[in-house]
Amino acid sequence: MTDFDPAPDSEAGESRWQAGTDTFGRVYDAVLGLTSPTAYTDVADLADCSPNAAKKHLDRLAEMGVARANRESRPATYERNEGYLEWQDASRIAADLSVEEIIDRVAELEARRSEYESRFDADDPSAVSVFDAADHETVHERMEAVSDWRRAIRDRRLYELARRLAENDGRLIPA
Numbered sequence: 001m002t003d004f005d006p007a008p009d010s011e012a013g014e015s016r017w018q019a020g021t022d023t024f025g026r027v028y029d030a031v032l033g034l035t036s037p038t039a040y041t042d043v044a045d046l047a048d049c050s051p052n053a054a055k056k057h058l059d060r061l062a063e064m065g066v067a068r069a070n071r072e073s074r075p076a077t078y079e080r081n082e083g084y085l086e087w088q089d090a091s092r093i094a095a096d097l098s099v100e101e102i103i104d105r106v107a108e109l110e111a112r113r114s115e116y117e118s119r120f121d122a123d124d125p126s127a128v129s130v131f132d133a134a135d136h137e138t139v140h141e142r143m144e145a146v147s148d149w150r151r152a153i154r155d156r157r158l159y160e161l162a163r164r165l166a167e168n169d170g171r172l173i174p175a
Contacts, residue, residue: 023049027057031067032085037077086158091170093162102163109156116149125149 021029026047033046044054058078062069066084070077093102120128130142161172168174 023053024057027054028061031058031061031078031080034080037070037079039075039077041075043078086161090158090161090165093159094166099163099166102159102166106156106159106163109152109159112152113149113156116145
């Protein structure tokens, strides 16, 4: 294999990719699985393609906003763009629910957030120390509650974004 081949020879005999998945699709799937900046050469390994093919497709995904590139590092690194994933989730919600259903869900999430603020006498989940409890069961309960509180805050932002998209025909800013 040369650096310009679209896919390396598979010695394992079995590909982890579904038959018919092209190089771009494999790089796209690989970048969505990244949780930290990753060298394009490592993405090539994940996507079963050459480093040059991975870099070409990663640059395209960065231009599209799906990934973020750090071309200053050597080798260049890429990571998924969390904002893109949030926009994609919000778009799905906006397509599946009416504006009224979205507004109702935002109100439910806001009420849940307020309950946690009152319960823990704090404005933010990061201000809560989950390990200040006397026993393991209480620590576990507090960890679950703080995790749910964070999820409620994130989901509220997501549903608020979905509301804006639904009210503006898929746009964030009214036309």
